[in-house]
Amino acid sequence: xxxxxxxxxxxxxxxxxxxxxxxxxxxxxxxxxxxxxxxxxxxxxxxxxxxxxxxxxxxxxxxxxxxxxxxxxxxxxxxxxxxxxxxxxxxxxxxxxxxxxxxxxxxxxxxxxxxxxxxxxxxxxxxxxxxxxxxxxxxxxxxxxxxxxxxxxxxxxxxxxxxxxxxxxxxxxxxxxxxxxxxxxxxxxxxxxxxxxxxxxxxxxxxxxxxxxxxxxxxxxxxxxxxxxxxxxxxxx
Amino acid sequence: xxxxxxxxxxxxxxxxxxxxxxxxxxxxxxxxxxxxxxxxxxxxxxxxxxxxxxxxxxxxxxxxxxxxxxxxxxxxxxxxxxxxxxxxxxxxxxxxxxxxxxxxxxxxxxxxxxxxxxxxxxxxxxxxxxxxxxxxxxxxxxxxxxxxxxxxxxxxxxxxxxxxxxxxxxxxxxxxxxxxxxxxxxxxxxxxxxxxxxxxxxxxxxxxxxxx
Numbered sequence: 001x002x003x004x005x006x007x008x009x010x011x012x013x014x015x016x017x018x019x020x021x022x023x024x025x026x027x028x029x030x031x032x033x034x035x036x037x038x039x040x041x042x043x044x045x046x047x048x049x050x051x052x053x054x055x056x057x058x059x060x061x062x063x064x065x066x067x068x069x070x071x072x073x074x075x076x077x078x079x080x081x082x083x084x085x086x087x088x089x090x091x092x093x094x095x096x097x098x099x100x101x102x103x104x105x106x107x108x109x110x111x112x113x114x115x116x117x118x119x120x121x122x123x124x125x126x127x128x129x130x131x132x133x134x135x136x137x138x139x140x141x142x143x144x145x146x147x148x149x150x151x152x153x154x155x156x157x158x159x160x161x162x163x164x165x166x167x168x169x170x171x172x173x174x175x176x177x178x179x180x181x182x183x184x185x186x187x188x189x190x191x192x193x194x195x196x197x198x199x200x201x202x203x204x205x206x207x208x209x210x211x212x213x214x215x216x217x218x219x220x221x222x223x224x225x226x227x228x229x230x231x232x233x234x235x236x237x
Numbered sequence: 238x239x240x241x242x243x244x245x246x247x248x249x250x251x252x253x254x255x256x257x258x259x260x261x262x263x264x265x266x267x268x269x270x271x272x273x274x275x276x277x278x279x280x281x282x283x284x285x286x287x288x289x290x291x292x293x294x295x296x297x298x299x300x301x302x303x304x305x306x307x308x309x310x311x312x313x314x315x316x317x318x319x320x321x322x323x324x325x326x327x328x329x330x331x332x333x334x335x336x337x338x339x340x341x342x343x344x345x346x347x348x349x350x351x352x353x354x355x356x357x358x359x360x361x362x363x364x365x366x367x368x369x370x371x372x373x374x375x376x377x378x379x380x381x382x383x384x385x386x387x388x389x390x391x392x393x394x395x396x397x398x399x400x401x402x403x404x405x406x407x408x409x410x411x412x413x414x415x416x417x418x419x420x421x422x423x424x425x426x427x428x429x430x431x432x433x434x435x436x437x438x439x440x441x442x443x444x445x446x447x448x449x
Contacts (some may be wrong), residue, residue, distance in 0.1 A: 011393035075374025078381055115353045139388055140352055165310045166348075188404045193280065195314030 010037050015044065022030050022087075026059030027066075029079025031086035038087040048091045049100035049131075056087045059128040064126075064214035074118070081122055090126070103131040104224045107149045108159035109141035111170040116163035117211070119193060123159060126213040127220060132157075143170075143177040150178075150187065156227070157220055158205075162193040172204035179205070188223045190214060241302060243267045244435055244443035245295050247288060247326075248307035250275030251360040251368075252428070254399050256307055259429050265436030269301075275360065280374045285320045292324045305435055307428070309333030329431045334358060338395050338426040347421070353390040355416060359397045362407045369410070382414065391417035396432055397425060 010033065013021055025033040032134060034056070041051045064081040066072040072080075091099055106127055110120050117139050124134045135153045135203035137145065157176075162168040171191050178184040184205070190211040191201050201209035207223065248256045250272040273287045292304055304326040310317055311333050321328050331337035335356045335366050336344045347354060361368060370376055373385055392411035396403065404420060411418035 073374070075378050075381060079378060079383055082384075113348065113352050117388060118384065163312070165312055165314055168314065170286045195310075197314055197316065200314060 011040055014150065015046075019058075022055040023062060024057035024082050026056065026080050027063055027187055029076065029083045031083040032082045034087040035090060038090050042090075042094070047100070052088070052091050052095065052100075052129055056091075058127070060084050060126065060129065061214060064212060068212060068214075074130035077122070078118065081125060084129070085125060088125070092128075093136050099130050101124070102133060103221060104156040105133040105135070105153065106157040106159055106220065107135045107137060107146070107153050107155040108161070109137040109149070110139040110161045110163075111145065111167050111174065112140055112142040113170060114162050114164055114167035116193075117161070119163065120159070120161040122213040123161070123192060123210065123216045126217050127159075128219065130217045132220065142194045143174045147173050147177060147181065150183070155187065156224060157188045157190060159210075159216070160189070160191045162191075162196065165195045168196055169204070171206065175205040179216060188220070188227070190216060190219060190223075241267050243269050243301055245301040246270045246307050246432075246435075247291050247295070247304065247305045248272045249278070249311070249334065250363075251278055251358070252307055255359070255425060255428065256432070259425050259432050260436075263429065263433055264435055265432065268432070268436055273294075275364070276368065276372070278311070278368060284308070284311055284313050284317075285316040288317060289320045291323065292320075292326055296324075303327065303435075305329070307431075309336060327435075329427065331427065334428075335395055337428055337431070338397065338423040339421065339424075340426055347393060351390050353388050354393045354419075355386070355389045355391070355414070357392060357394045357407055357410065359400070359403055362394060362403045362410065365406065365410045370413075386414050386416065389414070389416055391419050393419045393421060395421050395423045398425060 008021060009162060010021060018040060022037040025037065037055065038051055041055060042048065060080060063072060063077055067077050106223060108120055108124055110117050124136050128134045135149065135155065137149045146158065160171050160174060162171065175184065175189060178187065189206045190210050191206040191210050196209055198209045208219045210219055244267055246256060248270055253270070253272045256270055260270065271291065273284070273291060277284050277287060277408055281418055288306060295301055306321055306326055306328040308317060308328060318328065329337050331341065335358065338358065339347065357365070364367045373381070375382055392407065392414060394404070394407035399422065408418050
C-alpha cells in the first residue's frame, strides 16, 4: 500500500470527522493541517467562534489533560500550541469582527527579573481561546509597568507568571503596590509558574494559583461568573 | 571509643563529581554521598518526593548522625525545604547550584547584569546534549530552540574546574543556542565551605574524642 493511500483528505471528511481529525492534528502538532481544517470549516459556514471552541480549544484541552497526567511533555505541548496558534491566526481577525461572546479582559506578564514566557504564552492563548481579550505585556515586568498596563487597559484580571524561585516573590511587590494604591480589589489576580503553589499564591495576596493553562481558564471563568453574579445581586438589591 | 556516626549527603546527581572531589580534598571520611538522578533538573516537581523517600530509607538504617541535602531549592518553590524541615534534614543555602557555586552576592550581580542568562556548570556542559538538547526535545523539534531561548541573551558558564575542553564545549553550546558566551570560574564556591562545616564533628563528639 502506498503512503498516498494512507493520507487523509480533510475536505472529504464530514464535519464531525473533521473536528475529531483536527483534535488529533493539534495533539500531533500539525499546523498546516490545522490551517486547512480551519479554512474548510469556515467555508462550510461554521462561525469563527465555533471553529475556535469546538475544533481548536477542545483539541488543546486533550493536550492539557495529557500534560497534567505526565503523558505529554513540554516539547509536545509546544508543538500542539503552535498548531493551535496557526489556526488562531486565521480566526483572530474574524473573531474581532464578530459578535462572539467576550468573557472578560486580562493583562498578563512575567515578573521583573524573569524572562520565561512559555507558560505565560500558553495561558494567554488558552484564555484567548476561551473568549477572553488578552493583553500580553511581555517579560521582566516591574510593578510600575503592571500598574501602567492596568490603568491603560482596565482589565478584569491581572495574570502574573514566574518560573524562578528567585523571581516569584516579586508578585507580592506588585500586589502590595495595588494595595497601596487602593486598587487591589478592582482586579482578579491570578498567578502561575512551575515553582508556585496554592499556599504561595495566598501568602502573596493573589486570588488564585493556576497550575496550568487549562486550569487558569477554568479559574478565570469561575471568578468572572462570581463577579457577574455579584453585580447582578447588587442590581437586584 | 566508637567512630562518630557518618553524615549522609543526599546530592543532586549533577553535583556528584564535585561533591566527591570536595569530600576527598577536605579529608572528611565520615561523609557518605548518595545522589538523586540528575535529570530531576528538568522535573523539579519530582525532587521533594524523591528526597523524602531517600531520607526515610536512610533513617531506617539508623546509621547517620545527620542528613544534609546538597540541593538548591531548584525550582521547587519551597516544597523541598518543607520536606527537609519535616524530616529534620539540612540543606546548603541557595536557590540552585549556580548560586552556591558562585556565592549569593556575585550570582545576584550576574543576574542583575543580564536577566536573560542561561547558566551552565561543569556537569551541564559535559552532558549538554542529554540534559539540554534532548531534555528540551530539540533533537526532535529543532525549531523549538527559538521558543525556549528567544529571551536569553547569553550563556554563562560557571566553571568548577579549569578545563580547556569544557570551556570549548561551553562556547560551542552557546553558539549552538545562538547566544553570547561568558565564562566565570567559581570553583566549588560555597559548596566546599558548607561541607567543611558539616564535616566538623559536633562538640560533644570532639569531647568524646579528647577523653579517649
